[in-house]
Amino acid sequence: MRQPSVTRARVVTVSLAVAVAASATACGPKDSGAAGSGADATPHKGGTLTVLNANPQADFDPARLYTSGGGNVPSLVFRTLTTRNRENGAAGAKVVPDLATDTGRPNKDATVWTYTLKKGLKYEDGTAITSADIKYGIERSFAPELSGGAPYLRDWLVGAADYQGPYKDPKGLASIETPDSRTIVFHLNKPEGEFPYLATQTQTTPVPKSKDTGTKYEEHPVSSGPYKVVENDNDGEHLVLTRNTYWSSAVDSERKAYPDKIDVRSGLDSSVINQRLSASQGTDAAAVTTDTNLGPAELAKVTGDKELASRVGTGHFGYTNYLAFNPKVKPFDNPKVREAISYAIDRSSVINAAGGSSLAESATTFLPNQKSFGYNAYDLFPAGATGNAAKAKELLKEAGYPNGLTITLTHSNSKDFETSPEIATAVQDALKKAGITVKLQGLESNDYSDTVQNVKTEPGFFLAHWGADWPSGGPFLAPIFDGRQIVKDGANFNSGQLNDKSVNDEIDAINKLTDLDAAAQRWGALDKKIAGEALTVPLFHPVYKRLYGKDIKNVVISDWTGVLDISQVAVK
Numbered sequence: 001m002r003q004p005s006v007t008r009a010r011v012v013t014v015s016l017a018v019a020v021a022a023s024a025t026a027c028g029p030k031d032s033g034a035a036g037s038g039a040d041a042t043p044h045k046g047g048t049l050t051v052l053n054a055n056p057q058a059d060f061d062p063a064r065l066y067t068s069g070g071g072n073v074p075s076l077v078f079r080t081l082t083t084r085n086r087e088n089g090a091a092g093a094k095v096v097p098d099l100a101t102d103t104g105r106p107n108k109d110a111t112v113w114t115y116t117l118k119k120g121l122k123y124e125d126g127t128a129i130t131s132a133d134i135k136y137g138i139e140r141s142f143a144p145e146l147s148g149g150a151p152y153l154r155d156w157l158v159g160a161a162d163y164q165g166p167y168k169d170p171k172g173l174a175s176i177e178t179p180d181s182r183t184i185v186f187h188l189n190k191p192e193g194e195f196p197y198l199a200t201q202t203q204t205t206p207v208p209k210s211k212d213t214g215t216k217y218e219e220h221p222v223s224s225g226p227y228k229v230v231e232n233d234n235d236g237e238h239l240v241l242t243r244n245t246y247w248s249s250a251v252d253s254e255r256k257a258y259p260d261k262i263d264v265r266s267g268l269d270s271s272v273i274n275q276r277l278s279a280s281q282g283t284d285a286a287a288v289t290t291d292t293n294l295g296p297a298e299l300a301k302v303t304g305d306k307e308l309a310s311r312v313g314t315g316h317f318g319y320t321n322y323l324a325f326n327p328k329v330k331p332f333d334n335p336k337v338r339e340a341i342s343y344a345i346d347r348s349s350v351i352n353a354a355g356g357s358s359l360a361e362s363a364t365t366f367l368p369n370q371k372s373f374g375y376n377a378y379d380l381f382p383a384g385a386t387g388n389a390a391k392a393k394e395l396l397k398e399a400g401y402p403n404g405l406t407i408t409l410t411h412s413n414s415k416d417f418e419t420s421p422e423i424a425t426a427v428q429d430a431l432k433k434a435g436i437t438v439k440l441q442g443l444e445s446n447d448y449s450d451t452v453q454n455v456k457t458e459p460g461f462f463l464a465h466w467g468a469d470w471p472s473g474g475p476f477l478a479p480i481f482d483g484r485q486i487v488k489d490g491a492n493f494n495s496g497q498l499n500d501k502s503v504n505d506e507i508d509a510i511n512k513l514t515d516l517d518a519a520a521q522r523w524g525a526l527d528k529k530i531a532g533e534a535l536t537v538p539l540f541h542p543v544y545k546r547l548y549g550k551d552i553k554n555v556v557i558s559d560w561t562g563v564l565d566i567s568q569v570a571v572k
Helices: 132-142 152-156 213-219 270-279 282-286 295-303 335-344 347-353 389-398 421-430 445-451 474-480 502-512 518-529
Strands: 048-052 083-085 095-097 112-116 176-180 183-187 227-233 238-243 261-265 312-316 319-325 358-362 405-412 435-442 461-467 536-547
Touching: 048 270, 048 282, 132 176, 132 183, 132 405, 183 389, 183 502, 238 461, 270 282, 270 536, 282 435, 295 536, 319 335, 335 389, 335 421, 335 445, 347 358, 347 536, 405 445, 421 435, 421 461, 435 445, 461 536, 474 502, 502 518
Parallel strands: 048 261, 405 435, 405 461
Antiparallel strands: 083 095, 112 183, 176 183, 227 238, 238 261, 312 536, 319 461, 319 536, 358 536
8 A cells, every 4th residue: 555645545535643642542442343332233224324434535537536436335336256255353354255156266276267247246237247347447547548457467467567448559458358148267477366355446346438528437437336326416525325136135135225324425524524523413413534543632531421432443454653764874884883773762652643642553563463465573673652862872882972972854744644743752752761862854744655656756664654555474574575566756655664585485385275264374374483573662552442333233344444334334
């Protein structure tokens, strides 16, 4: 996942820095979903679900979205070859069939993947969904005017690197074959055991060629899911969905589709969203949010009110906030300096700055602390809760800095990033105890991204964060540590500019595995190996807390997205 901006974060677009006070919590960090009647009551069909969000559901076209974009709203309209398992917690981090009968059948070396569509699949107009429609939907995602979606298919499919989409090249991609109306075959450049995860991306949504209106398709995309678009105002600011009468639960066991109507209203102030959900009056009683955390004032109210506390959903998403080093810049070219900083960090103060232990879990591993990623508990530079200043000073002396040193930490000035001034100040205070003077360099959000993601301007020491496109170690470790992904003339995320053949080879070896549990174990071992280079200092993994209305039932929050899954929600 490319590091998210305020408007394009696929799962989380809220600031931890302005989130929850450390001492207040409605549900413990280990809870999945929510307590109370919302989780326990028997769900029923009918009614209208209101979604109150800060960020508009823009670009409502499967070619331009990620599966989890917009807090799960797209998955109500767009079905894909595979999807996430719609269950609470860790069980929800598994990939399951959607339009396809299974999660894919690979050849021996995982360079060819074959899918068979279920029988009886239909669009909102009653016409049959075919494999040719899925092929066309993927091909149109390559059109420059429909850019914005996941980049993997361009990298993975044979002959796709320079393809410009069906509007310019109607012959299409030879690497996607459709031998019959229910079969689709993908030919890849190299082994990719995680193709079933990629098949969850909205680019595998079927699009009937005869109904394609190019850039205007987002105004009324043809539904393959339980709901269809009947209104789309101001590029997703107000989106109204009603039932697709040709959808059938017999061929879709994942989406429950309880409400008759879903009314998505966006562009709202976060405090207003929480006020409305707290009051839970009128239509807001049957409302949820998928992108707005509780703030300090709201949480203080929640902790003193049992009824409100029962309406807080807690979620986890594969995401790590960390300190990044550029070893091309002195003194960070010296591993002992990087190790000293790793020992000196005070994670307690960082977590307090991030909103407290209810909103942030201490991290000593780069991979998130979830089984699906291959989480391997380790701490190569044990700093304890408040830092090991003595060990840090010892290492600095060995590095030639017996009297300490002065360095600069680059961060974003925006409170909408986990790289905020509050986090930076906590790091500054911690390193001071070890004799390290930290000068803070705050940049506006766009300048920050442009600076840290360019190898020519990348600073030596900066705050960073990364989230996965799917719950696996692959999209987490490869973009940050695979030397072949270093980009010298564009957005680069390998901040340590690591190009280690043994690391690259292990990434290739894991990618060949189609046993995802075995692959997870290998990702965890690789995470620990890379950590020995001290190229990053993991700080914390976020926890998300969102309020929902009093008439909301059947709350499901998986570890895949970390947010309430509106495909499961019922209203009273």
